[in-house]
Amino acid sequence: MIKRALVFALFLASTAAFGSEINEAAQAADPVAEKRLQGLSEELRCLVCQNQTIADSNAELAVDLRREIRGMIKDGKSDKEIVDFMVVRYGDFVLYRPPVKGITLLLWGGPIALLLIGLYALLRYLRQRAGRLADDQPLTADEARRAAALLKEIDQK
């Protein structure tokens, strides 16, 4: 039963993949251009399903944008021109690696800042601990006598 369901699921998955292949296979005649398209669309976010790249997504907008990129590659546009085309329309958000500038400073600097704060806290703690350990003075003669008396008491019990 489970086996049959699995086979069926696999069948569904394969037909789904096949379907999207047919749609775009016709346009995929030029392997070099196709490779560039793949590289470019892996850098670009699909705004409809925001955690997927344009390369992964089968949302309509992603299909449209791949078509658009294909057209631009055909027209001999450079990678930078194509990426700029996207940024002008959809903003830095389409880039999976946004440029470092004022508004993205927290994004890029945040993890480093957190790391520095953590290091500072750790250093402070270690220093305090070292200070506490250094405070341990040897026992005075009186204290040593009391400790010996106590130990002796325990031994006798």
Place this chain on the structure above:
Amino acid sequence: MNRYFWILGGFAALVVLLAIGLNLNPRDVPSPLVGKPAPAFSLNVLAKPDTTLGPKDMQGKVWLLNVWASWCISCRQEHPVLVNFSKSSKVPLVGLNYKEVRGDGEFDMGKISAADEKKLAFERAEKWLATHGDPYTLTVMDLDGRVGIDYGVYGVPETYVIDKAGIIRMKHTGPITPDVLSGKILPLIAELDK
């Protein structure tokens, strides 16, 4: 005491951060087009298919561009707001019908010719406006969604407020609610239309 203060403080900061982060709308992506000239287009007008319209024709007026399609469910939600708006508003509301036929998953686009697509799109758009009311001064037809790409459309409905010089002053993604209309759009129009 001091130690607890730090732990509690850190925890509170985390809670505040998460509360803010989780309340943000991830769909609300700021448009880089705000402050830039509205991208040019020349598209067929729904009511008069042999004429075209573009942002140039609207120069000198404050106007709204609303992206819609008959297959778009959230458009139905905002539609009454637009119909109400059009009754009292003095500024033109231009509809941009986005991928009327090919945006609707119903059709196998390999089997529909360009001429058929156009005919079908106009019919469907007209029928929808006849059923739900037509708030638009006029509607232009973006059959293949190219103009939509130029405007950075990624989810219908979207609405743009464009000033007299043809600069986009605001973009709203998603359905317009009465609050958005009275709180944001109307004050902006009043300011721009001075």
